[in-house]
Amino acid sequence: MRESLGLPTGPRLRRWEPSDAPAVLEAFAEPVMGRQADAPVTTLAEAGAWIRRRQEQWYRAVAYGFAVTDGAGTALGGVAVGGLDLRHGTGWISYWTTSAARGRGVATHGCRALADWCLADLGLFRLELGHRLDNPASCKVALAAGFTAEGVQRQKLAYDGVRYDVETHARLATDPRPGEAASRGSRGARGAT
Numbered sequence: 710m711r712e713s714l715g716l717p718t719g720p721r722l723r724r725w726e727p728s729d730a731p732a733v734l735e736a737f738a739e740p741v742m743g744r745q746a747d748a749p750v751t752t753l754a755e756a757g758a759w760i761r762r763r764q765e766q767w768y769r770a771v772a773y774g775f776a777v778t779d780g781a782g783t784a785l786g787g788v789a790v791g792g793l794d795l796r797h798g799t800g801w802i803s804y805w806t807t808s809a810a811r812g813r814g815v816a817t818h819g820c821r822a823l824a825d826w827c828l829a830d831l832g833l834f835r836l837e838l839g840h841r842l843d844n845p846a847s848c849k850v851a852l853a854a855g856f857t858a859e860g861v862q863r864q865k866l867a868y869d870g871v872r873y874d875v876e877t878h879a880r881l882a883t884d885p886r887p888g889e890a891a892s893r894g895s896r897g898a899r900g901a902t
Contacts, residue, residue: 720777720778720779720785720814720815720818720819720822721777721778721780722775722776722777722778722788722819722822722823722826723775723776723778723782724764724767724774724775724776725760725763725764725774725775725776725784725787726760726776727757727760729756729760729776729784730753730756730757730760731753731756732776732783732784732785732807733750733756733759733760733784733787734750734751734752734753734755734756735807735808736786736787736805736806736807736808737750737751737756737759738750738751739808742805744868744869745805746759747759747762748762763789766791770793771791771793772789772790772791772792772793773789773790773791773827773831774787774788774789775787775788775789775819775823777804777806777810777815777816777818777819784807785806785807785809785810785813785815786804786805786806786807786810786815786816786819787804787805787819788802788803788804788816788819788820788822788823789802789803789804789823790802790803790823790827790831790833790836791803792837793831793833797834797835798832798833798834798835798882799833799834799835799836799837800827800831800833800835800836800837801836801837801838802820802823802824802827802836802837802838802856803838804816804819804820804823804838804847804850806819811846816847816850817849817850817853817854820838820850820851820854820856821853821854821855821887824836824854824855824856824880825886828880828882833882834881834882835879835880835881835882836856836879836880836881837877837878837879838851838856838877838878838879839862839865839875839876839877839878840875840876840878841866841873841874841875842861842873842874842875842876843873848876848878851878852878853887854880854887855880855884855885855886855887856878856879856880857878857879857880857884858876858877858878859877859878859879860876860877861874861875861876861877862874862875862876862877
Protein backbone atom coordinates (compact mmCIF):
# COMPACT_ATOMS: atom_id res chain seq x y z
CA MET A 710 0.00 0.00 0.00
CA ARG A 711 1.46 3.34 -1.02
CA GLU A 712 2.07 5.80 1.80
CA SER A 713 2.54 9.00 -0.21
CA LEU A 714 0.21 10.18 -2.94
CA GLY A 715 0.22 13.20 -5.17
CA LEU A 716 1.47 14.81 -8.28
CA PRO A 717 5.08 15.92 -8.83
CA THR A 718 3.92 19.50 -8.16
CA GLY A 719 1.23 20.77 -5.86
CA PRO A 720 -0.17 19.29 -2.66
CA ARG A 721 0.73 15.72 -1.73
CA LEU A 722 -0.72 13.16 0.64
CA ARG A 723 1.44 11.34 3.16
CA ARG A 724 0.93 9.55 6.43
CA TRP A 725 0.82 11.66 9.59
CA GLU A 726 4.14 12.18 11.39
CA PRO A 727 4.89 13.41 14.94
CA SER A 728 6.39 16.59 13.45
CA ASP A 729 2.89 17.54 12.21
CA ALA A 730 1.69 18.25 15.78
CA PRO A 731 1.99 22.07 15.49
CA ALA A 732 -0.17 22.13 12.33
CA VAL A 733 -2.76 19.86 13.96
CA LEU A 734 -2.81 22.05 17.07
CA GLU A 735 -3.23 25.18 14.95
CA ALA A 736 -6.08 23.68 12.93
CA PHE A 737 -8.04 22.37 15.89
CA ALA A 738 -7.62 25.61 17.84
CA GLU A 739 -10.43 27.06 15.71
CA PRO A 740 -13.77 26.52 17.50
CA VAL A 741 -15.52 25.10 14.43
CA MET A 742 -12.68 22.57 13.99
CA GLY A 743 -12.19 21.79 17.66
CA ARG A 744 -15.72 20.50 18.06
CA GLN A 745 -15.10 17.99 15.27
CA ALA A 746 -12.05 16.39 16.86
CA ASP A 747 -12.46 12.93 18.41
CA ALA A 748 -10.81 14.26 21.61
CA PRO A 749 -9.65 17.71 22.74
CA VAL A 750 -6.63 19.09 20.88
CA THR A 751 -5.55 22.10 22.94
CA THR A 752 -1.85 21.31 23.54
CA LEU A 753 1.06 19.93 21.53
CA ALA A 754 0.81 16.73 23.60
CA GLU A 755 -2.87 16.33 22.64
CA ALA A 756 -2.01 17.03 18.99
CA GLY A 757 0.62 14.29 19.22
CA ALA A 758 -1.97 11.93 20.70
CA TRP A 759 -4.33 12.79 17.81
CA ILE A 760 -1.59 11.80 15.34
CA ARG A 761 -0.86 8.57 17.23
CA ARG A 762 -4.57 7.65 17.03
CA ARG A 763 -4.45 8.16 13.24
CA GLN A 764 -1.35 5.92 13.08
CA GLU A 765 -3.04 3.25 15.24
CA GLN A 766 -6.14 3.29 13.04
CA TRP A 767 -3.90 2.77 10.00
CA TYR A 768 -2.11 -0.12 11.72
CA ARG A 769 -5.45 -1.77 12.60
CA ALA A 770 -6.76 -1.09 9.03
CA VAL A 771 -9.94 0.59 10.35
CA ALA A 772 -9.23 4.04 8.87
CA TYR A 773 -6.56 5.67 6.74
CA GLY A 774 -5.63 9.28 7.41
CA PHE A 775 -3.23 11.42 5.41
CA ALA A 776 -1.70 14.84 5.86
CA VAL A 777 -2.14 17.05 2.80
CA THR A 778 1.20 18.80 2.42
CA ASP A 779 2.88 21.49 0.35
CA GLY A 780 6.08 20.90 -1.63
CA ALA A 781 8.18 21.35 1.52
CA GLY A 782 6.21 18.69 3.40
CA THR A 783 4.34 21.10 5.68
CA ALA A 784 0.88 19.84 6.66
CA LEU A 785 -1.84 22.09 5.24
CA GLY A 786 -4.76 19.86 6.18
CA GLY A 787 -5.93 16.31 6.43
CA VAL A 788 -8.07 13.75 4.63
CA ALA A 789 -9.23 10.38 5.88
CA VAL A 790 -11.37 7.43 5.00
CA GLY A 791 -13.07 5.56 7.82
CA GLY A 792 -16.27 3.67 8.42
CA LEU A 793 -14.88 0.99 6.15
CA ASP A 794 -17.18 -1.87 5.18
CA LEU A 795 -15.13 -4.18 2.98
CA ARG A 796 -18.04 -6.54 2.37
CA HIS A 797 -19.98 -3.78 0.67
CA GLY A 798 -16.91 -1.84 -0.52
CA THR A 799 -17.83 1.42 1.20
CA GLY A 800 -16.05 4.11 3.19
CA TRP A 801 -16.69 7.54 4.71
CA ILE A 802 -14.46 10.45 3.63
CA SER A 803 -13.58 13.48 5.73
CA TYR A 804 -11.31 16.45 5.08
CA TRP A 805 -10.13 19.70 6.64
CA THR A 806 -7.51 22.40 6.11
CA THR A 807 -5.67 24.89 8.24
CA SER A 808 -7.09 28.40 8.01
CA ALA A 809 -4.01 29.56 6.03
CA ALA A 810 -4.62 26.88 3.37
CA ARG A 811 -8.31 27.62 2.75
CA GLY A 812 -9.33 28.77 -0.70
CA ARG A 813 -6.18 27.33 -2.32
CA GLY A 814 -7.62 24.01 -3.58
CA VAL A 815 -5.88 21.99 -0.87
CA ALA A 816 -9.04 20.24 0.37
CA THR A 817 -10.25 19.54 -3.17
CA HIS A 818 -6.91 18.07 -4.20
CA GLY A 819 -6.67 16.01 -1.02
CA CYS A 820 -10.23 14.71 -1.27
CA ARG A 821 -9.85 13.83 -4.95
CA ALA A 822 -6.49 12.07 -4.41
CA LEU A 823 -7.81 10.14 -1.42
CA ALA A 824 -10.93 9.06 -3.32
CA ASP A 825 -8.82 7.87 -6.27
CA TRP A 826 -6.60 5.90 -3.84
CA CYS A 827 -9.59 4.35 -2.06
CA LEU A 828 -11.21 3.24 -5.30
CA ALA A 829 -7.99 1.93 -6.89
CA ASP A 830 -5.80 0.69 -4.04
CA LEU A 831 -8.36 -0.26 -1.39
CA GLY A 832 -10.80 -1.59 -3.97
CA LEU A 833 -13.76 0.28 -2.50
CA PHE A 834 -16.81 0.85 -4.69
CA ARG A 835 -18.75 3.62 -2.92
CA LEU A 836 -17.36 6.56 -0.98
CA GLU A 837 -19.60 8.84 1.04
CA LEU A 838 -19.20 12.17 2.80
CA GLY A 839 -21.41 14.76 4.40
CA HIS A 840 -21.30 18.45 5.28
CA ARG A 841 -23.52 20.83 7.19
CA LEU A 842 -25.80 22.83 4.91
CA ASP A 843 -24.32 26.03 6.34
CA ASN A 844 -20.89 25.05 4.97
CA PRO A 845 -21.00 25.83 1.21
CA ALA A 846 -17.19 25.67 0.93
CA SER A 847 -17.26 21.99 1.92
CA CYS A 848 -19.98 21.36 -0.67
CA LYS A 849 -17.76 22.93 -3.37
CA VAL A 850 -14.89 20.62 -2.34
CA ALA A 851 -17.13 17.55 -2.54
CA LEU A 852 -18.48 18.45 -5.98
CA ALA A 853 -15.04 19.35 -7.36
CA ALA A 854 -13.69 16.01 -6.08
CA GLY A 855 -16.34 14.13 -8.08
CA PHE A 856 -18.90 13.46 -5.32
CA THR A 857 -22.56 13.73 -6.33
CA ALA A 858 -25.05 15.25 -3.89
CA GLU A 859 -27.60 12.62 -2.90
CA GLY A 860 -29.84 14.22 -0.31
CA VAL A 861 -30.22 15.93 3.04
CA GLN A 862 -30.27 14.22 6.42
CA ARG A 863 -32.40 16.46 8.60
CA GLN A 864 -30.92 17.62 11.91
CA LYS A 865 -28.25 14.91 11.90
CA LEU A 866 -25.56 16.79 13.86
CA ALA A 867 -25.77 18.69 17.13
CA TYR A 868 -23.15 21.26 18.17
CA ASP A 869 -23.55 23.52 21.20
CA GLY A 870 -27.26 22.74 21.45
CA VAL A 871 -28.00 23.50 17.79
CA ARG A 872 -29.04 20.79 15.32
CA TYR A 873 -27.73 20.93 11.73
CA ASP A 874 -28.95 19.39 8.50
CA VAL A 875 -26.29 17.47 6.58
CA GLU A 876 -26.08 17.05 2.81
CA THR A 877 -24.67 13.68 1.79
CA HIS A 878 -22.56 13.07 -1.31
CA ALA A 879 -21.18 9.90 -2.87
CA ARG A 880 -18.65 8.91 -5.48
CA LEU A 881 -18.78 5.46 -7.08
CA ALA A 882 -16.00 3.51 -8.72
CA THR A 883 -18.08 3.64 -11.92
CA ASP A 884 -18.40 7.43 -11.88
CA PRO A 885 -16.13 9.39 -14.24
CA ARG A 886 -13.12 10.94 -12.54
CA PRO A 887 -13.54 14.67 -11.94
CA GLY A 888 -13.06 16.52 -15.21
CA GLU A 889 -13.47 13.42 -17.40
CA ALA A 890 -17.20 13.84 -18.00
CA ALA A 891 -16.76 17.43 -19.18
CA SER A 892 -13.87 16.55 -21.47
CA ARG A 893 -15.73 13.54 -22.88
CA GLY A 894 -18.77 15.73 -23.55
CA SER A 895 -16.72 18.38 -25.30
CA ARG A 896 -14.92 15.76 -27.41
CA GLY A 897 -18.27 14.32 -28.40
CA ALA A 898 -19.58 17.74 -29.33
CA ARG A 899 -16.52 18.48 -31.47
CA GLY A 900 -16.72 15.11 -33.16
CA ALA A 901 -20.38 15.69 -34.08
CA THR A 902 -19.76 18.95 -35.93
